Amino acid sequence: MTPAVIGIDLGGTNCRAALVGTGGRIGEIRRRPTEMVRGYDAWLAELVAGLEELLRQGEGLGLKVAAVGMGAPGLISGDGTVVASPNLPHLDGRPLAVDLAARLKRPVTVANDANASAWGEALFGAGREFNSFLAVTLGTGVGGGLVLNRRLWLGADGAAGEVGHWTVVPGGRLCGCGNRGCLEQYASARALAVSARERIAAGEASALAAIPAAELTSRQVGEAARRGDALALGVLEEAGGYLGQVLGGVANLLNLDGAVIAGGAVESFDLMQPAILRALRQHAFPVSGRRMSVVPGRLGDEAGILGAAALAGLSEQF
Structure with missing residues (x-):
């Protein structure tokens, strides 16, 4: 099977996710509103359900999804805990990377969303120059x-x-x-x-x-x-x-x-x-x-997805 990762761009308004293959090839971007009115646990369960669907889609395409990368708003610690997120306070103090990894059974990297976007533009977009x-x-x-x-x-x-x-x-x-x-x-x-x-x-x-x-x-x-x-x-x-x-x-x-x-x-x-x-x-x-x-920027919605995917530990494939 061909190696791939899932890249996620979690914003204050919308959440976007996609399968990313070698060479930075990106599949269909799936979008959903970032709604946390029912609390962190309910939001996390809905997010995981959507990502599991992406995993099944990847398997059907012959892709082996080895890791997941997410860009999230706020101050993110080195272990993927959201220290503080002014625009998504339900995430404050949550070990987001650990919680996702436990449910998806794969390594998960969570980084600041703007850092992920910057890295995406650096590798594939306007930042290359x-x-x-x-x-x-x-x-x-x-x-x-x-x-x-x-x-x-x-x-x-x-x-x-x-x-x-x-x-x-x-x-x-x-x-x-x-x-x-x-x-x-x-x-x-x-x-x-x-x-x-x-x-x-x-x-x-x-x-x-x-x-x-x-x-x-x-x-x-x-x-x-x-x-x-x-x-x-x-x-x-x-x-x-x-x-x-x-x-x-x-x-x-x-x-x-x-x-x-x-x-x-x-x-x-x-x-x-x-x-x-x-x-x-x-x-x-x-x-x-x-x-x-x-x-x-040149990448639009893809910047954060590509950057998060690269930060997930498979950047050498890009």
Whole structure:
């Protein structure tokens, strides 16, 4: 049988999983909402049921699934325990890798989702052109993963790269991490909708005002911006400015070759890019600011899946 792994990208909103074979060949991506309203145990049972179905599918295709890799949001310890997950607090303190391995009867690696995405882009996507780069994922939250000299840098406690919790507005919006004014509260996909709702409530005119506030999404903000809606364009410019501010600080600290922007909000990257670059150049030393290229990710949903699969211990096959 042909060796394979299962790669899982667990996000704050959706969970995606797929069989990954040699050469990084990826099968059909299965998606399901990340719902934990009934608690950790019920969620885990549903996840395992879906993964067992994938295992059976793999066997039918002649694949021997030797391991499972997952990218999950939050601070993940070396043994795959979720130390803290601001966007999925039901996972806090849970030995996720051990729990999954016991049920699936296979080795399981759990890593931070942004680190998995960064490693996927490093091996197969936009990160291939950089020796050292920061990957920033704009999804439900804002994740970050560092690749230094073609190695994933996790830090002493596995907590490196958490740019989403870099303070950009002192005393600003309350973040799930307990801090106020984090980048995550102003540049994530969810934050774009929040910013738009706040501007509408303050009286700014926009076609988005016709959408019920509870139903407004970042995608709708991006679509309105492409139609020239001034409020939507302002939201994206503000978010890009905050992101560029953080990238400027990162450039000064690490003098990286580039930054790869991925996640749900990347659909609007071209509209945000001018503001990102202006703020980056404003906040970085000239030599570091010029060095850092800012590019969109190339892998979409596949980045975290491929990265998690590679981190599962079979990276030599990719």
